[in-house]
Amino acid sequence: MNDQELKLNEEEILDAPSKTRRKIQMEQLQDLGIELVKLPKDKLKQLELPQNLLDAIKLAQQINSNGAIRRQYQYIGKLMRSVDAESIASKLADLNGESLKSTQIFHLSESWRDKLLADDANLTQFADEYPIPDLAELRNLIRQVRKEHQLNQNRNYTKLFRLIRSIIEGKINE
Known part of the structure; x- marks a missing residue:
């Protein structure tokens, strides 16, 4: 050499x-x-x-x-x-971020459901914060859930949660 x-x-x-x-x-x-x-x-x-x-x-x-x-x-x-580990890591981070976002939406929806069932005044606050396509449907569903709660039934409880979550997701995804 x-x-x-x-x-x-x-x-x-x-x-x-x-x-x-x-x-x-x-x-x-x-x-x-x-x-x-x-x-x-x-x-x-x-x-x-x-x-x-x-x-x-x-x-x-x-x-x-x-x-x-x-x-x-x-x-x-x-x-x-x-x-390409970097691209996999970035995709994984995006996936975890999506998961975190959906968890936050879930908790926010639960919180609003409990607030709406507790007091009618919270409905106006919710309506001010989120655009509601059909306020009458939401109000009617809240009444049904309250009645079912007194009878120890939960048929519409999940339906109310799904409606609230879809309203919140609609605002976030705008």
Whole structure:
């Protein structure tokens, strides 16, 4: 080897990531894979993962043995090296954000349902805050739920919740 080849090899070595940095990157990929294993099947389909990675994740979801699941996580981490992990991570973050948004809408809808059942004055406040397509239908449904509550029936309770949630989602999605 001549001096130029040695200099090139030294530069390549200095530019290469250290062993510690590579290990950290592999652990991050494995952690991302573990997050994917915890997802339900319908959300996994939304991520559009390669088939071999999807099969490994589905297999990991079925494994109960600690040693076997650890090895499967390592295998998933290895498969993650060959895919665009950043795009998967961003899609996963979007998916989690959607989930958080739907949870917030759910809790807000529950809160409004309880407020509307507690007092009629809250209906005007709700109507001021959210555009209601049919106020008479909402008012009638609230009355029915109150009557059913006295008779220990809950047929329209869920219907009221769904109506409130659709009204809130309509305002948020505008």
